Amino acid sequence: MQCIRLEYDVDGENFSSAGNASESVKRTLKQMGVAPGSVRRVAIAMYEGEINMVIHAHGGKAVVEIYPERVDIYLKDSGPGIENIELAMKAGYSTATESIRSLGFGAGMGLPNMKKYSDEMRIDSTVGVGTTVFLRVNFE
Amino acid sequence: MTVSEFAEKSGFAVFCRGEDRAVESGYCGDFLSNIISRAPDSCCWLTVMNNVNVAAVATLIDCACIVLCEGTEPDEAFYKKAQELKLWVLGANENVFEACKKVVKLCNV
Numbered sequence: 001m002q003c004i005r006l007e008y009d010v011d012g013e014n015f016s017s018a019g020n021a022s023e024s025v026k027r028t029l030k031q032m033g034v035a036p037g038s039v040r041r042v043a044i045a046m047y048e049g050e051i052n053m054v055i056h057a058h059g060g061k062a063v064v065e066i067y068p069e070r071v072d073i074y075l076k077d078s079g080p081g082i083e084n085i086e087l088a089m090k091a092g093y094s095t096a097t098e099s100i101r102s103l104g105f106g107a108g109m110g111l112p113n114m115k116k117y118s119d120e121m122r123i124d125s126t127v128g129v130g131t132t133v134f135l136r137v138n139f140e
Numbered sequence: 141m142t143v144s145e146f147a148e149k150s151g152f153a154v155f156c157r158g159e160d161r162a163v164e165s166g167y168c169g170d171f172l173s174n175i176i177s178r179a180p181d182s183c184c185w186l187t188v189m190n191n192v193n194v195a196a197v198a199t200l201i202d203c204a205c206i207v208l209c210e211g212t213e214p215d216e217a218f219y220k221k222a223q224e225l226k227l228w229v230l231g232a233n234e235n236v237f238e239a240c241k242k243v244v245k246l247c248n249v
């Protein structure tokens with residue numbers, strides 16, 4: 001079965017475009033008639049991942065593959081990497097600065113939300129090289 | 141109650157108009173991770189946060205309207221994005237609690 005492949009450059013310098021990729025994916029899924037609950041889960045998981053690339057990794061690339069029964073999302077950045085993934089996954093853990101927190105980010109709920117709203121999640125990260133996050137959301 | 145009726149009856153400022161629709165619930169919060177995962181559809185979202193990311197999150201959660209509380213006004217980037225995304229952005233001088241009481245009373249949510 002053929003899939004629809006969408007690619008986005010996620011700008012790490014520009015906060016005003018943060019969320020655009022997630023918004024575009026959400027719109028596409030909605031137009032395709034995907035169940036609202038599934039659209040919502042994809043939007044949450046992807047938004048958190050997209051924001052992480054912006055606030056922690058100077059941006060990156062998002063590739064989204066839409067299949068009839070699921071969505072696969074690859075978020076790839078060349079940022080600082082995550083030293084301790086287990087710690088980073090803890091609810092409330094955040095290294096975000098005060099200025100980032102003043103924008104409403106940095107609650108330390110991004111990775112836990114991504115885990116909660118996806119069916120599969122993998123993080124590959126090397127300190128000093130970058131991070132790739134894989135997210136799969138199966139449609140209900 | 142629809143957002144336009146609510147805007148009029150509440151006396152809140154109208155910074156930006158979107159497509160008219162019903163307010164079906166409410167949510168208060170400033171941390172975007174909480175909002176995106178917990179705010180119900182078609183809610184009235186009350187916040188004191190004032191930046192462009194509020195507009196992006198509002199679209200993702202599909203809220204009926206944003207109410208900026210405590211006299212918060214949208215900055216330039218926020219205003220532009222809200223217009224582009226056709227979002228309702230209202231402004232209350234009250235704090236979140238007091239503004240919330242108006243939502244409850246008028247919208248019956």
Ligand SMILES: Nc1ncnc2c1ncn2[C@@H]1O[C@H](COP(=O)(O)OP(=O)(O)O)[C@@H](O)[C@H]1O
Pocket residue numbers: 048052053056057077079080081082088089093094095096105106107108109110111112131
């Ligand atoms: N793409 C990334 N690159 C580098 N570090 C990351 C990345 N994503 C997450 N992290 C690290 O994991 C921590 C927890 O992430 P998250 O749960 O999304 O919380 P928050 O983004 O609110 O800090 C971040 O504070 C950061 O240290």
Ligand SMILES: [Mg+2]
Pocket residue numbers: 048051052106108109110111
């Ligand atoms: Mg995060």
